[in-house]
Amino acid sequence: MAVTTSCNSSTIQPYIPSAINPWDEARVRHAYRRIGYDASKAMVTAALAMSPNDFIDQLVDEAFNEPNWPTPVWADYTNHDYDNLGLDFEEETQNNHHELRLEVINKMQNNGLKGRLILFWSNHFVTELESYFASNLLYEYYHTLERHALGNFREFVYDIGRTSAMLVYLNGFENTNNSPNENYARELYELFTLGVDNGYTQQDIVETSKALTGFNHRVNWTYPINYDSSTFDNSVKTIFNREGNWGYDEVIAILFEEKSPLIAQFICRKLYTYFISPEPNEVVISAMADSFGADFNIANVLKLLFKSEHFFDEKSLGTKIKSPFDLTMSYLKVTGFTMQPDYLDAFVWYNNMMGQYLFNPVDVAGWQGDKDWINSSTITIRWQIFEWIIWHTLNEFTEELRTFAIESSGDSNDPYIITKSIIDRFVPLELFTPTDYQIATDIFKHNIPQNYYDDGSWNLQWDTVPNQVVLLLFHIIKMPEFQLI
Incomplete structure (x- = not known):
């Protein structure tokens, strides 16, 4: 079987932040996605106050x-x-x-x-x-x-x-x-x-x-x-x-x-x-x-x-396809929603339905991962399971959805900024074109008349906001970038 060689030519030498390769939110999130299962906003902020060297030492030593x-x-x-x-x-x-x-x-x-x-x-x-x-x-x-x-x-x-x-x-x-x-x-x-x-x-x-x-x-x-x-x-x-x-x-x-x-x-x-x-x-x-x-x-x-x-x-960044555990665990970590034990139980079965049943790999060689996780059947199962999870989120965490939008955007009332800030918490790289963000923004804006956005009267305290966030989440889970880590 042919093996493709990585196009990443950087070395094993210690990472030193630079203008080209800065110590920024994208790299902190990358580290958390790969080393753990993503991070809350507070965790990212705390990491940015540390040096990359100390940050990695802390993560490994804690483990x-x-x-x-x-x-x-x-x-x-x-x-x-x-x-x-x-x-x-x-x-x-x-x-x-x-x-x-x-x-x-x-x-x-x-x-x-x-x-x-x-x-x-x-x-x-x-x-x-x-x-x-x-x-x-x-x-x-x-x-x-x-x-x-x-x-x-x-x-x-x-x-x-x-x-x-x-x-x-x-x-x-x-x-x-x-x-x-x-x-x-x-x-x-x-x-x-x-x-x-x-x-x-x-x-x-x-x-x-x-x-x-x-x-x-x-x-x-x-x-x-x-x-x-x-x-x-x-x-x-x-x-x-x-x-x-x-x-x-x-x-x-x-x-x-x-x-x-x-x-x-x-x-x-x-x-x-x-x-x-x-x-x-x-x-x-x-x-x-x-x-x-x-x-x-x-x-x-x-x-x-x-x-x-x-x-x-x-x-x-974004070089691997998420496993079922990457999908479910990162969603919980990013949103910060604390599931009750009876619903957390369901996550065991969700991962099983997506092909990753803990302590029961497919065979002696284990799950091969990456592209093996995705085909025409498994991608629709992933979408369906996350639709269930998001509906549960709306029912159980209505106000937390508002808080999530406020925290992500810094309490902006600009729907584009809010949309982009939420998307960027779930994907490892920016979307392919600015148009992709605009399409998502239109979905987030839903059926609220444009004049309420234009004159600044709409804000994240509106009663419609939790439903707007849910509509955006439904859109995000079907983005190709959402499947990457």
Whole structure:
């Protein structure tokens, strides 16, 4: 498959604001859209008072220091615990899974980078909840993502491979000395660390699968999987030309000792295409990999990327198509509307309807993102869901819609200024032509006679304003630019 190269030629060197590339609202919003899920007006104002360097440090450090989710009471419950408590296993399990999904949504809203990285890593170290359907296994998997999201990648790889969710999903539980299964060994190299056909052979997979045996003991499907030495393959294995009676620990050690440059390149390419553009810049990726390969510190390589002139270059703005979570979470963040828990629940299902069901990616390779999110069917689903959301907004946040318009425009009474200020909060780049803004302005003005605008008697205190904002929002969600990040 042909790969298009990025047209952004800026380097990994630190971003220094200039007349050509200023530290302005557009770049602050760009940073918040990519690093988190957009920002309120107050957040943008506060960021503009900081240097770009300090701003990025603050965002990454806050995510790194974000407390983990308090351990839920059901974190280690098996089916027998539910039975002993007189609870229905399936009903409680569904409730627990929903509770955890809401926790991720709250994290996306309260600390965008931590929530974004949990989603990113769940789409890298993929499992599918439907394959194991046990709350305790999901919690162990989630907690591993949460603990390592900005930590050491080597430790991340080690810990994720021993989670029961991963052992079930990639058949590690079925891999024994008498009946080897190569699936986890293959995905460890192909999807998690090296990339397809990059630095390993089929024989390396065969030998590695032998070293990964032994994780085969549990009571039933709701119990954690433990190591059983009787099912471990005690033969001598040769992995990356190194010979010994290797086990799980040695596999991870040898992998990082022998293949660190390839691992660093593979992961940095994935971080780049997720946070910057689907079109890779090999020079920037190599510079990231040089840094990352030295210590595999995720937070440090993200700071390097986010502080770069490459990240803040105008050619980095609007280069990606929003995922379902980008759409819904950024809408909540930009508007500042606080949804009640019962309606926030609906956002879990909205994202599912748009193709992104948390903890259930489409397959072992995860969601590919960008252009895969949009086709003739999914775009109409996106429009329909946002029409529902906007109608709910009008019913529940009538006065907040007025406040949103006042805050966006500085309480202007010029319909063009109001319209443009609202649009610019939802899109990464200015609209293609001034005419596009004028069309939107006419929609916002609705059927109010023009003379009320001409003589200045119309203002944002009019009773019609919430409905006018809603009409504009209906128009915005169908703009091509609204789908970009």
